[in-house]
Amino acid sequence: MAPILRMSTTIYIDDTGTPSQKSKSKYDSGDWSTWSCIILKPEYKLIYEQKAKDLFEEYNKIYGIKEFHFTEILSGKKPFRKVSLDDRLEIFFKFAKLYRLCHAPIIVQSLTSDDMVRNKMPYLKYLKVDNFDFSKHSDMALWFLLEKTVKHLRENPDYPLLSKIFIDEGRQKPNTTQKINILEGVSEKSEIKYVSSKDEILIQLIDFIAFSLNRMRWILMNNKKSKLDFELLRIISYANFDIINLEKIEYDKTSNSSEDYDKYLRKTYDKNGNLSDSDLEKIKEKMKSSL
Numbered sequence: 036m037a038p039i040l041r042m043s044t045t046i047y048i049d050d051t052g053t054p055s056q057k058s059k060s061k062y063d064s065g066d067w068s069t070w071s072c073i074i075l076k077p078e079y080k081l082i083y084e085q086k087a088k089d090l091f092e093e094y095n096k097i098y099g100i101k102e103f104h105f106t107e108i109l110s111g112k113k114p115f116r117k118v119s120l121d122d123r124l125e126i127f128f129k130f131a132k133l134y135r136l137c138h139a140p141i142i143v144q145s146l147t148s149d150d151m152v153r154n155k156m157p158y159l160k161y162l163k164v165d166n167f168d169f170s171k172h173s174d175m176a177l178w179f180l181l182e183k184t185v186k187h188l189r190e191n192p193d194y195p196l197l198s199k200i201f202i203d204e205g206r207q208k209p210n211t212t213q214k215i216n217i218l219e220g221v222s223e224k225s226e227i228k229y230v231s232s233k234d235e236i237l238i239q240l241i242d243f244i245a246f247s248l249n250r251m252r253w254i255l256m257n258n259k260k261s262k263l264d265f266e267l268l269r270i271i272s273y274a275n276f277d278i279i280n281l282e283k284i285e286y287d288k289t290s291n292s293s294e295d296y297d298k299y300l301r302k303t304y305d306k307n308g309n310l311s312d313s314d315l316e317k318i319k320e321k322m323k324s325s326l
Contacts, residue, residue, distance in 0.1 A: 042077035044198040046184060047241040048227070050173070050205070051249040058256035059293035061312075062149070062300050068173035069145040070180040071245040073237075074187065076194060079137040080237070086133050087236045094126070102232050103130070103239045105246040109267075124266060130243040131274035141244060141278045142187065144180035146172045152318055153309045165215045177206075183280055185221050196220070200227040203238050247271045248278075255286070255296045 050070045057065040075083065094100050100114045107113050108123050115123055151157055151172055162169040169175045188194050200222045207213060207229040218225040232238035251271050254264045268286065284299065301312070310318070 042080075043196060043223075044077070044188065044194040045075045045080045045237075046072050046198055046200045046222075047075070047235070047237050048072040048177075048180070048200065048202040049238060049241040049245045050177070050203070051245040052173075053249065053253060056253075058253060059258055060256040060297055060300075062297055063256055064147045064149040066148050066172070067145060067249075068147070068176045069143065069245065069249055070173075070177045071141060071143045071241060071248060072180060072184055073241050073244060074140045074142070074184065074194065075137075075237070076139075079139050082136055083133065083139070083237055083240060086136065087240055090126075090129060090133065091236060091239075102236075103243070104232070105243050109246075109250075120263070124270065127243070127247070127267070127270050128273070130240065131247075131270050133240065134244065134274045134276065138275070138277045140187070141276055142180060142183050142280050143248060143278055144176045144183065144280075146176035146179070148172055149315065149319075151175070152322075153304065153315050154307075155310065157322075166213055167215075181215060181217060181227075185217055187279065188221055197223045199223055201230050201235050201238065202227050203242070204229050204231050209234070244274075244276060247274065248276065255291065256293050258292050 048070060049072075050068065052067045052069055053065075057063055091100070091103070094103075098114050098118060103126065104113075105127070108115050108126055111118065111120070111123060151160065159175060160170040167174045167178050169178070188196065188198065198221060200218070209229055209231040212224075212226040212228050214224065214226050216225060218227070230238060232242060247267075248271075250267055254260060254268060272286075304310075
């Protein structure tokens with residue numbers, strides 16, 4: 036009798052942020068680090084993978100691309116430098132349509148240096164575990180993302196385990212693994228595997244998701260918004276990302292400003308019992324004076 040192949044849940048992770056850029060929001064400390072993941076049941080993976088390959092073949096024939104990288108697509112760099120803006124935005128829209136095929140769940144975790152103080156957890160910066168250095172808020176953000184992912188998988192038994200977890204290269208070299216104790220019983224060998232997006236095409240899907248969410252946040256945290264900004268917001272809204280740990284709110288393009296964004300954030304901070312703005316500044320000043 037031939038062996039029965041058992042397909043498992045697959046998770047793709049990518050990071051994003053706005054290094055060396057600062058928005059008009061008073062809550063932007065200029066060092067945002069964000070990690071996002073998409074959780075795919077076996078049948079979702081098959082659908083997304085085939086459709087993503089179809090899109091790649093379509094654009095490879097036209098432009099000779101090697102992969103979809105959405106920072107390059109929006110800015111018109113490298114293989115997209117001679118592609119019109121309308122055609123580049125069409126790629127965004129096609130990926131939005133691709134995501135809508137299954138509406139697979141997404142988890143997002145952002146963190147700044149201020150958040151570490153605001154959430155009363157500066158002591159965590161002394162921890163080092165499983166190749167995570169918590170003095171780096173990017174490491175801490177990835178750890179929290181994995182914790183939330185583990186919780187979601189354990190609370191939803193319809194996800195077949197053990198899962199396979201792929202993360203875009205950068206933090207480690209491609210085709211290397213990282214064993215993480217909190218993944219025991221959740222991922223194969225309690226590991227995540229670092230891969231190139233050229234080898235794992237669905238890393239390009241999470242790249243689209245991570246880039247789009249970060250761009251949306253950036254647009255909302257600034258006052259001046261261009262026609263391109265509004266078009267990107269329209270495409271992102273059409274994707275209708277199913278982010279299980281974030282609340283969706285309606286956006287009024289006629290009145291929304293960075294101040295409106297800040298008011299919403301402050302309301303959320305208060306709901307979560309975070310430090311007030313004045314207390315945060317006092318602690319930061321005390322930290323500076325102790326250096």
